Amino acid sequence: MDKSVDAEVVHGLVVKNTGAWYTVLTDGPDGREVNCKIKGNFRLKGIRTTNPVAVGDGVTILPGADGLAYITAIDPRKNYIIRRASNLSKEASILAANLDMALIVATLVHPTVSTTFIDRFLATCEAYNVPAGIVINKTDLLVDDDNRDLLEAVTYLYRSIGYPVYHVSAKDGAGVGELHALLAGKVTLMSGNSGVGKSTLINDIIPGINLRTGEISEAHDQGMHTTTFSEMCRLPGPEGGWLIDTPGVRGFGTLDFDEHEVSHFFPEIFKISADCRYGDCTHTHEPGCAVRRALDESRIAQSRYASYLSILQDDTEGKYRKPF
Numbered sequence: 001m002d003k004s005v006d007a008e009v010v011h012g013l014v015v016k017n018t019g020a021w022y023t024v025l026t027d028g029p030d031g032r033e034v035n036c037k038i039k040g041n042f043r044l045k046g047i048r049t050t051n052p053v054a055v056g057d058g059v060t061i062l063p064g065a066d067g068l069a070y071i072t073a074i075d076p077r078k079n080y081i082i083r084r085a086s087n088l089s090k091e092a093s094i095l096a097a098n099l100d101m102a103l104i105v106a107t108l109v110h111p112t113v114s115t116t117f118i119d120r121f122l123a124t125c126e127a128y129n130v131p132a133g134i135v136i137n138k139t140d141l142l143v144d145d146d147n148r149d150l151l152e153a154v155t156y157l158y159r160s161i162g163y164p165v166y167h168v169s170a171k172d173g174a175g176v177g178e179l180h181a182l183l184a185g186k187v188t189l190m191s192g193n194s195g196v197g198k199s200t201l202i203n204d205i206i207p208g209i210n211l212r213t214g215e216i217s218e219a220h221d222q223g224m225h226t227t228t229f230s231e232m233c234r235l236p237g238p239e240g241g242w243l244i245d246t247p248g249v250r251g252f253g254t255l256d257f258d259e260h261e262v263s264h265f266f267p268e269i270f271k272i273s274a275d276c277r278y279g280d281c282t283h284t285h286e287p288g289c290a291v292r293r294a295l296d297e298s299r300i301a302q303s304r305y306a307s308y309l310s311i312l313q314d315d316t317e318g319k320y321r322k323p324f
């Protein structure tokens with residue numbers, strides 16, 4: 001065993017994860033970044049993960065006999081988000097831990113983000129107990145009446161369910177100050193389809209970060225799903241805060257829900273389901289279903305119900321299993 005005199009136990013925050021390496025920012029005003037590997041068994045119960053430790057984790061690090069630094073303990077997590085490494089793989093990766101918030105950046109035009117995509121993101125956040133919000137970017141492009149009406153309808157729908165909706169234009173800066181104020185002091189995961197303007201927004205919020213924008217990088221994004229790569233960017237300003245830009249989100253919609261649990265992750269559907277005749281109602285065909293009655297009476301949005309069904313009927317092999 002190593003008995004070196006300067007073997008100090010240090011606590012810090014994981015800010016970057018590339019494969020087997022983790023960058024840990026040590027606590028305190030003079031915190032430094034230390035590259036670490038892992039020592040010990042940190043597996044989550046019941047699942048195999050490619051990375052047992054994730055950005056956002058509070059960890060204890062210790063120098064090893066080989067001169068490297070090792071993560072030897074992880075603080076209890078308040079939450080974490082997992083995604084499957086790939087559709088075929090049984091392995092998952094922990095995307096981030098200890099999130100205060102997760103935002104989906106969406107656009108109504110160029111590109112048109114489907115409500116199903118938004119709903120799957122929101123349901124994922126519900127499943128992992130992460131407060132979620134929606135950022136609608138490129139509002140500068142929403143000039144004609146139809147598009148303004150669409151913006152209003154989408155905003156009303158999600159706000160009525162309880163999700164905050166923010167309107168921004170990374171191009172002309174509208175709403176970006178408010179978004180920055182929202183992020184201040186928090187750890188936020190930012191996600192969204194390629195092309196919606198995530199990198200442009202982050203460049204607005206974090207001067208000098210110079211993320212590349214405007215590139216269609218689907219192939220790149222897809223490649224990212226098989227490896228683990230996550231990074232937290234520190235926000236400027238006295239309150240600080242961290243932003244996690246997830247590289248590609250295709251795996252997000254694939255959740256390991258238990259079939260009867262899916263409605264738990266659609267708050268307005270779950271609330272109404274208390275009045276269904278059967279406790280294990282799937283809200284598809286059962287008599288006395290309060291959810292389908294509410295749908296008929298437009299108290300639940302068709303688009304939300306369609307998203308609910310799309311998750312329920314997604315019979316990807318091995319999809320349903322015990323929640324993590």
Ligand SMILES: Nc1nc2c(ncn2[C@@H]2O[C@H](COP(=O)(O)OP(=O)(O)O)[C@@H](O)[C@H]2O)c(=O)[nH]1
Nearest residue numbers: 138169170171194195196197198199200213214
């Ligand atoms: N009109 C308009 N274009 C934007 C806005 N934000 C980003 N873009 C453009 O959308 C494209 C994709 O942006 P990018 O930040 O790379 O998207 P990402 O893939 O989500 O990171 C780029 O050509 C940006 O210039 C916006 O608010 N309005």
Ligand SMILES: [Mg+2]
Nearest residue numbers: 198199212213
């Ligand atoms: Mg980008």
Ligand SMILES: [Zn+2]
Nearest residue numbers: 276281283289
């Ligand atoms: Zn029902």
